[in-house]
Amino acid sequence: MTVTVPGPTLGVVGGGQLGRMLAEAAAPLGVEVIVLDPTPDCPASPVARDQIVGDFDDPEAFRELASKVDALTFEIELADAELLDDVAAEFDLSVNPDPETLSMIEDKLVQKRALADAGVPVPPFRRVDDADDLRDALEEFGAVMLKARTGGYDGRGNVPVTDPDDAEDAMAAVGGPAMAETFVDFARELSVIAVQGEGEVRTFPAGENVHEEEILRETILPARTTDEVQARADEVARDVLETLSGRGVFGIELFETSDGSISVNEIAPRPHNSGHWTIEGARASQFEQHVRAVLGWPLGSTRLRCPTVTANVLGTVEEPRSARLGNVEAALSDPDASLHWYGKDEVRPLRKMGHLTVTGNGAGDDHVPDDLLAHARDVRDALTFE
Known part of the structure:
Protein backbone atom coordinates (compact mmCIF):
# COMPACT_ATOMS: atom_id res chain seq x y z
CA MET A 1 0.00 0.00 0.00
CA THR A 2 1.27 3.44 -0.94
CA VAL A 3 -0.13 6.44 0.95
CA THR A 4 0.57 10.01 -0.10
CA VAL A 5 -0.68 13.39 1.10
CA PRO A 6 -2.64 15.35 0.14
CA GLY A 7 -4.82 12.29 0.17
CA PRO A 8 -8.18 11.31 -1.27
CA THR A 9 -11.48 13.06 -0.69
CA LEU A 10 -13.87 11.20 1.60
CA GLY A 11 -17.65 11.43 1.20
CA VAL A 12 -19.64 11.16 4.43
CA VAL A 13 -23.39 10.59 4.51
CA GLY A 14 -24.45 12.61 7.54
CA GLY A 15 -23.20 15.97 8.68
CA GLY A 16 -23.95 16.06 12.38
CA GLN A 17 -21.41 16.26 15.18
CA LEU A 18 -19.83 12.96 14.14
CA GLY A 19 -19.32 14.26 10.61
CA ARG A 20 -17.86 17.44 12.07
CA MET A 21 -15.32 15.54 14.17
CA LEU A 22 -14.50 13.22 11.27
CA ALA A 23 -13.64 16.26 9.14
CA GLU A 24 -11.53 17.72 11.95
CA ALA A 25 -9.60 14.44 12.26
CA ALA A 26 -9.20 14.02 8.50
CA ALA A 27 -7.63 17.42 7.86
CA PRO A 28 -4.22 16.74 9.50
CA LEU A 29 -3.99 13.56 7.39
CA GLY A 30 -4.40 15.56 4.20
CA VAL A 31 -7.87 14.13 3.62
CA GLU A 32 -10.72 16.45 2.65
CA VAL A 33 -14.33 15.64 3.54
CA ILE A 34 -17.58 16.35 1.73
CA VAL A 35 -20.78 15.67 3.68
CA LEU A 36 -24.36 15.01 2.61
CA ASP A 37 -27.02 16.18 5.04
CA PRO A 38 -30.59 17.49 4.72
CA THR A 39 -29.99 20.42 7.11
CA PRO A 40 -28.42 23.47 5.41
CA ASP A 41 -25.29 24.62 7.25
CA CYS A 42 -25.23 21.40 9.25
CA PRO A 43 -22.72 21.07 12.14
CA ALA A 44 -20.07 19.55 9.86
CA SER A 45 -20.31 22.23 7.18
CA PRO A 46 -17.89 24.77 8.75
CA VAL A 47 -15.05 22.22 8.81
CA ALA A 48 -15.84 20.09 5.76
CA ARG A 49 -14.75 21.15 2.27
CA ASP A 50 -18.33 21.14 1.04
CA GLN A 51 -21.86 20.10 1.92
CA ILE A 52 -24.46 18.60 -0.39
CA VAL A 53 -27.94 19.34 0.91
CA GLY A 54 -30.13 16.28 0.44
CA ASP A 55 -32.08 13.62 2.29
CA PHE A 56 -30.45 10.39 3.38
CA ASP A 57 -32.41 8.51 0.70
CA ASP A 58 -32.10 11.05 -2.14
CA PRO A 59 -30.61 9.28 -5.20
CA GLU A 60 -29.53 12.47 -6.95
CA ALA A 61 -27.84 13.84 -3.84
CA PHE A 62 -26.00 10.53 -3.39
CA ARG A 63 -24.86 10.61 -7.01
CA GLU A 64 -23.64 14.19 -6.64
CA LEU A 65 -21.67 13.17 -3.56
CA ALA A 66 -20.22 10.11 -5.29
CA SER A 67 -19.13 12.19 -8.28
CA LYS A 68 -16.94 14.38 -6.07
CA VAL A 69 -15.19 11.88 -3.80
CA ASP A 70 -12.80 8.92 -3.84
CA ALA A 71 -14.46 6.81 -1.12
CA LEU A 72 -17.70 6.75 0.86
CA THR A 73 -18.70 6.23 4.48
CA PHE A 74 -21.57 7.28 6.76
CA GLU A 75 -21.98 8.66 10.24
CA ILE A 76 -25.69 7.97 10.72
CA GLU A 77 -27.74 4.79 10.48
CA LEU A 78 -30.47 6.65 8.58
CA ALA A 79 -28.30 6.43 5.47
CA ASP A 80 -30.02 4.31 2.82
CA ALA A 81 -27.91 1.14 2.68
CA GLU A 82 -29.22 -0.07 -0.68
CA LEU A 83 -28.69 3.33 -2.27
CA LEU A 84 -25.16 3.51 -0.87
CA ASP A 85 -24.39 0.15 -2.41
CA ASP A 86 -25.88 1.07 -5.79
CA VAL A 87 -24.12 4.44 -6.03
CA ALA A 88 -20.77 2.98 -4.96
CA ALA A 89 -21.05 0.38 -7.73
CA GLU A 90 -22.12 2.97 -10.29
CA PHE A 91 -19.14 5.22 -9.55
CA ASP A 92 -16.68 2.39 -8.77
CA LEU A 93 -16.09 3.61 -5.20
CA SER A 94 -15.42 1.74 -2.00
CA VAL A 95 -18.02 2.22 0.75
CA ASN A 96 -17.21 1.25 4.31
CA PRO A 97 -18.50 -0.16 6.53
CA ASP A 98 -20.27 -2.49 4.10
CA PRO A 99 -23.89 -1.43 3.43
CA GLU A 100 -24.86 -5.02 4.26
CA THR A 101 -23.53 -4.41 7.77
CA LEU A 102 -25.55 -1.18 7.98
CA SER A 103 -28.70 -3.07 6.97
CA MET A 104 -28.07 -5.68 9.63
CA ILE A 105 -27.35 -3.23 12.43
CA GLU A 106 -30.11 -0.70 11.75
CA ASP A 107 -32.76 -3.31 12.62
CA LYS A 108 -32.20 -4.24 16.26
CA LEU A 109 -33.96 -7.58 15.91
CA VAL A 110 -31.91 -8.59 12.87
CA GLN A 111 -28.78 -7.41 14.69
CA LYS A 112 -29.51 -9.51 17.78
CA ARG A 113 -30.35 -12.59 15.72
CA ALA A 114 -27.08 -12.31 13.80
CA LEU A 115 -25.09 -12.01 17.02
CA ALA A 116 -26.89 -14.90 18.67
CA ASP A 117 -26.41 -17.11 15.61
CA ALA A 118 -22.68 -16.36 15.75
CA GLY A 119 -22.45 -17.39 19.39
CA VAL A 120 -21.91 -13.85 20.69
CA PRO A 121 -23.46 -13.48 24.17
CA VAL A 122 -26.66 -11.40 24.11
CA PRO A 123 -29.56 -11.06 26.58
CA PHE A 183 -34.27 -6.53 31.48
CA VAL A 184 -30.60 -6.95 32.43
CA ASP A 185 -29.74 -6.11 36.02
CA PHE A 186 -26.25 -4.99 35.08
CA ALA A 187 -23.49 -3.74 37.36
CA ARG A 188 -22.32 -1.28 34.73
CA GLU A 189 -22.51 -0.61 31.01
CA LEU A 190 -19.24 -0.78 29.14
CA SER A 191 -18.38 0.13 25.59
CA VAL A 192 -15.50 -0.91 23.40
CA ILE A 193 -14.61 1.18 20.36
CA ALA A 194 -13.34 -1.40 17.88
CA VAL A 195 -11.59 -0.69 14.58
CA GLN A 196 -11.58 -3.03 11.61
CA GLY A 197 -8.93 -2.07 9.09
CA GLU A 198 -7.37 -3.64 6.03
CA GLY A 199 -6.24 -6.95 7.49
CA GLU A 200 -5.88 -5.62 11.04
CA VAL A 201 -8.11 -5.09 14.07
CA ARG A 202 -7.51 -2.76 16.99
CA THR A 203 -9.60 -2.05 20.07
CA PHE A 204 -9.58 0.80 22.54
CA PRO A 205 -9.78 -0.02 26.26
CA ALA A 206 -13.33 -0.49 27.51
CA GLY A 207 -14.98 2.62 28.87
CA GLU A 208 -17.63 2.76 31.57
CA ASN A 209 -20.83 4.56 30.59
CA VAL A 210 -23.07 6.43 33.01
CA HIS A 211 -26.68 6.95 31.86
CA GLU A 212 -29.58 8.94 33.22
CA GLU A 213 -33.04 8.86 31.64
CA GLU A 214 -31.61 6.45 29.03
CA ILE A 215 -29.18 9.14 27.80
CA LEU A 216 -25.41 8.84 28.06
CA ARG A 217 -24.06 11.43 30.50
CA GLU A 218 -20.43 10.41 31.16
CA THR A 219 -17.83 7.90 29.97
CA ILE A 220 -15.00 6.91 32.30
CA LEU A 221 -11.60 5.51 31.26
CA PRO A 222 -10.37 3.13 32.40
CA ALA A 223 -13.65 1.51 33.41
CA ARG A 224 -13.98 0.87 37.13
CA THR A 225 -13.92 -2.89 36.78
CA THR A 226 -11.47 -5.77 36.96
CA ASP A 227 -8.74 -6.66 34.51
CA GLU A 228 -10.56 -9.92 33.83
CA VAL A 229 -13.74 -8.09 32.82
CA GLN A 230 -11.72 -5.71 30.65
CA ALA A 231 -10.16 -8.68 28.88
CA ARG A 232 -13.53 -10.40 28.42
CA ALA A 233 -15.10 -7.19 27.04
CA ASP A 234 -12.29 -6.93 24.52
CA GLU A 235 -12.70 -10.60 23.54
CA VAL A 236 -16.45 -10.18 22.97
CA ALA A 237 -15.92 -6.99 20.96
CA ARG A 238 -13.51 -8.80 18.67
CA ASP A 239 -16.04 -11.62 18.26
CA VAL A 240 -18.63 -9.01 17.25
CA LEU A 241 -16.32 -7.69 14.54
CA GLU A 242 -16.18 -11.16 13.01
CA THR A 243 -19.93 -10.91 12.34
CA LEU A 244 -19.55 -7.58 10.49
CA SER A 245 -18.17 -6.80 7.05
CA GLY A 246 -16.37 -3.72 5.86
CA ARG A 247 -13.79 -1.44 7.40
CA GLY A 248 -14.34 1.27 9.97
CA VAL A 249 -15.00 2.07 13.61
CA PHE A 250 -17.77 0.29 15.53
CA GLY A 251 -19.13 1.33 18.91
CA ILE A 252 -20.00 -1.84 20.83
CA GLU A 253 -22.10 -1.38 23.97
CA LEU A 254 -21.87 -4.15 26.56
CA PHE A 255 -23.53 -5.14 29.83
CA GLU A 256 -21.39 -6.32 32.76
CA THR A 257 -23.39 -8.22 35.38
CA SER A 258 -22.51 -8.62 39.03
CA ASP A 259 -20.81 -11.96 38.36
CA GLY A 260 -18.52 -10.39 35.74
CA SER A 261 -20.24 -11.85 32.68
CA ILE A 262 -20.48 -9.78 29.49
CA SER A 263 -23.27 -9.54 26.92
CA VAL A 264 -23.81 -7.23 23.96
CA ASN A 265 -26.38 -4.46 24.21
CA GLU A 266 -26.14 -2.71 20.83
CA ILE A 267 -23.70 -1.93 18.01
CA ALA A 268 -23.19 1.32 16.13
CA PRO A 269 -21.48 0.99 12.71
CA ARG A 270 -19.65 4.32 13.11
CA PRO A 271 -17.81 6.42 15.68
CA HIS A 272 -19.81 6.54 18.90
CA ASN A 273 -20.59 9.05 21.64
CA SER A 274 -18.90 6.79 24.18
CA GLY A 275 -15.68 7.05 22.16
CA HIS A 276 -15.33 10.83 22.24
CA TRP A 277 -12.81 10.45 25.07
CA THR A 278 -10.30 9.17 22.50
CA ILE A 279 -9.69 12.69 21.14
CA GLU A 280 -7.74 13.73 24.24
CA GLY A 281 -7.35 10.37 25.97
CA ALA A 282 -5.87 8.10 23.29
CA ARG A 283 -2.94 8.19 20.90
CA ALA A 284 -5.22 8.31 17.85
CA SER A 285 -8.89 9.23 18.16
CA GLN A 286 -11.79 7.08 16.98
CA PHE A 287 -12.38 9.65 14.24
CA GLU A 288 -8.83 9.45 12.91
CA GLN A 289 -9.07 5.66 13.09
CA HIS A 290 -12.30 5.68 11.10
CA VAL A 291 -10.75 7.81 8.34
CA ARG A 292 -7.70 5.54 8.20
CA ALA A 293 -9.80 2.37 8.22
CA VAL A 294 -12.32 3.30 5.52
CA LEU A 295 -9.49 4.44 3.24
CA GLY A 296 -7.59 1.19 3.80
CA TRP A 297 -4.69 2.99 5.48
CA PRO A 298 -2.66 1.56 8.42
CA LEU A 299 -4.43 2.03 11.75
CA GLY A 300 -3.10 4.18 14.57
CA SER A 301 -2.42 3.30 18.19
CA THR A 302 -5.38 2.74 20.49
CA ARG A 303 -3.30 3.13 23.66
CA LEU A 304 -4.79 5.09 26.56
CA ARG A 305 -2.74 8.23 27.27
CA CYS A 306 -4.13 8.89 30.74
CA PRO A 307 -7.27 8.48 32.84
CA THR A 308 -10.04 10.36 31.08
CA VAL A 309 -13.66 11.31 31.68
CA THR A 310 -16.02 12.71 29.04
CA ALA A 311 -19.20 14.52 30.13
CA ASN A 312 -21.91 15.32 27.59
CA VAL A 313 -23.25 18.86 27.43
CA LEU A 314 -27.01 18.43 27.09
CA GLY A 315 -29.69 21.03 26.52
CA THR A 316 -31.05 22.24 29.87
CA VAL A 317 -33.79 24.48 28.45
CA GLU A 318 -37.52 23.80 28.76
CA GLU A 319 -38.40 24.81 25.20
CA PRO A 320 -36.35 24.82 21.95
CA ARG A 321 -34.53 28.06 21.23
CA SER A 322 -31.40 29.45 19.59
CA ALA A 323 -28.29 27.81 20.98
CA ARG A 324 -25.88 29.98 22.92
CA LEU A 325 -23.60 28.51 25.58
CA GLY A 326 -22.54 30.76 28.41
CA ASN A 327 -19.91 30.75 31.18
CA VAL A 328 -17.55 29.00 28.77
CA GLU A 329 -14.60 30.52 30.65
CA ALA A 330 -15.26 27.92 33.37
CA ALA A 331 -14.07 25.25 30.94
CA LEU A 332 -11.43 27.30 29.14
CA SER A 333 -9.68 28.28 32.36
CA ASP A 334 -9.41 24.68 33.58
CA PRO A 335 -6.01 23.21 32.58
CA ASP A 336 -7.34 19.65 32.52
CA ALA A 337 -10.54 20.33 30.53
CA SER A 338 -11.22 20.39 26.78
CA LEU A 339 -14.51 21.71 25.41
CA HIS A 340 -16.09 20.50 22.16
CA TRP A 341 -19.05 22.50 20.78
CA TYR A 342 -21.05 20.79 18.04
CA GLY A 343 -22.27 23.91 16.22
CA LYS A 344 -25.99 23.15 16.41
CA ASP A 345 -28.18 26.20 15.86
CA GLU A 346 -31.01 25.12 18.16
CA VAL A 347 -30.88 23.84 21.72
CA ARG A 348 -33.64 21.50 22.84
CA PRO A 349 -34.25 19.67 26.11
CA LEU A 350 -31.59 16.96 26.57
CA ARG A 351 -30.20 17.46 23.05
CA LYS A 352 -26.48 16.74 22.80
CA MET A 353 -24.88 20.12 22.16
CA GLY A 354 -21.26 19.29 22.91
CA HIS A 355 -19.03 17.46 25.30
CA LEU A 356 -16.34 18.18 27.83
CA THR A 357 -13.30 15.99 28.47
CA VAL A 358 -11.18 16.07 31.62
CA THR A 359 -7.89 14.19 31.71
CA GLY A 360 -5.88 12.85 34.63
CA ASN A 361 -2.19 12.81 35.38
CA GLY A 362 -0.82 9.81 33.53
CA ALA A 363 -1.39 6.40 31.99
CA GLY A 364 0.24 4.73 35.00
CA ASP A 365 -2.84 5.30 37.12
CA ASP A 366 -4.68 1.98 37.34
CA HIS A 367 -8.11 3.44 38.04
CA VAL A 368 -9.84 6.75 37.54
CA PRO A 369 -10.38 8.34 40.94
CA ASP A 370 -13.92 9.40 41.70
CA ASP A 371 -12.80 13.01 41.99
CA LEU A 372 -11.91 13.06 38.26
CA LEU A 373 -15.53 12.18 37.46
CA ALA A 374 -16.72 14.80 39.95
CA HIS A 375 -14.35 17.33 38.38
CA ALA A 376 -15.78 16.72 34.91
CA ARG A 377 -19.32 17.08 36.21
CA ASP A 378 -18.51 20.31 38.04
CA VAL A 379 -16.98 21.94 34.97
CA ARG A 380 -19.82 20.73 32.74
CA ASP A 381 -22.50 21.88 35.16
CA ALA A 382 -20.99 25.37 35.32
CA LEU A 383 -21.89 25.85 31.65
CA THR A 384 -25.25 27.50 31.02
CA PHE A 385 -27.54 28.09 28.06
CA GLU A 386 -28.33 31.78 27.74
Missing part, protein backbone atom coordinates in the same frame (compact mmCIF):
# COMPACT_ATOMS: atom_id res chain seq x y z
CA PRO A 124 -32.60 -13.22 25.77
CA PHE A 125 -34.92 -11.45 23.33
CA ARG A 126 -37.94 -11.97 21.11
CA ARG A 127 -39.85 -10.28 18.31
CA VAL A 128 -42.81 -8.12 19.32
CA ASP A 129 -45.36 -6.94 16.76
CA ASP A 130 -48.28 -6.00 19.01
CA ALA A 131 -49.45 -5.73 22.61
CA ASP A 132 -50.26 -9.45 22.83
CA ASP A 133 -46.70 -10.30 21.79
CA LEU A 134 -45.42 -7.94 24.46
CA ARG A 135 -47.56 -9.58 27.13
CA ASP A 136 -46.17 -12.96 26.04
CA ALA A 137 -42.65 -11.56 26.39
CA LEU A 138 -43.43 -10.31 29.90
CA GLU A 139 -44.71 -13.75 30.84
CA GLU A 140 -41.50 -15.33 29.51
CA PHE A 141 -38.92 -12.82 30.73
CA GLY A 142 -40.56 -10.82 33.51
CA ALA A 143 -39.43 -7.20 33.16
CA VAL A 144 -38.34 -6.26 29.63
CA MET A 145 -36.80 -3.40 27.72
CA LEU A 146 -39.00 -2.80 24.69
CA LYS A 147 -36.96 -1.43 21.78
CA ALA A 148 -38.13 -0.01 18.48
CA ARG A 149 -36.50 -2.12 15.79
CA THR A 150 -35.38 0.92 13.79
CA GLY A 151 -34.76 4.61 14.34
CA GLY A 152 -34.12 4.67 18.09
CA TYR A 153 -31.23 6.69 19.52
CA ASP A 154 -30.22 8.39 22.79
CA GLY A 155 -32.76 6.28 24.65
CA ARG A 156 -35.58 7.24 22.30
CA GLY A 157 -37.49 4.18 21.17
CA ASN A 158 -36.62 2.29 24.38
CA VAL A 159 -39.37 1.70 26.94
CA PRO A 160 -38.97 -0.38 30.12
CA VAL A 161 -42.08 -2.50 30.75
CA THR A 162 -42.99 -4.54 33.84
CA ASP A 163 -46.81 -4.55 33.87
CA PRO A 164 -48.90 -6.32 31.19
CA ASP A 165 -51.52 -3.58 31.61
CA ASP A 166 -49.01 -1.13 30.12
CA ALA A 167 -48.52 -3.15 26.93
CA GLU A 168 -50.68 -1.00 24.63
CA ASP A 169 -49.14 2.27 25.83
CA ALA A 170 -45.62 0.85 25.47
CA MET A 171 -46.25 -0.30 21.92
CA ALA A 172 -47.69 3.11 21.06
CA ALA A 173 -44.59 4.77 22.54
CA VAL A 174 -42.16 2.83 20.32
CA GLY A 175 -44.42 3.43 17.35
CA GLY A 176 -44.22 0.14 15.47
CA PRO A 177 -42.69 -3.35 15.35
CA ALA A 178 -40.27 -3.87 18.19
CA MET A 179 -38.03 -6.25 20.06
CA ALA A 180 -38.43 -7.19 23.71
CA GLU A 181 -35.22 -7.91 25.56
CA THR A 182 -35.10 -9.31 29.06
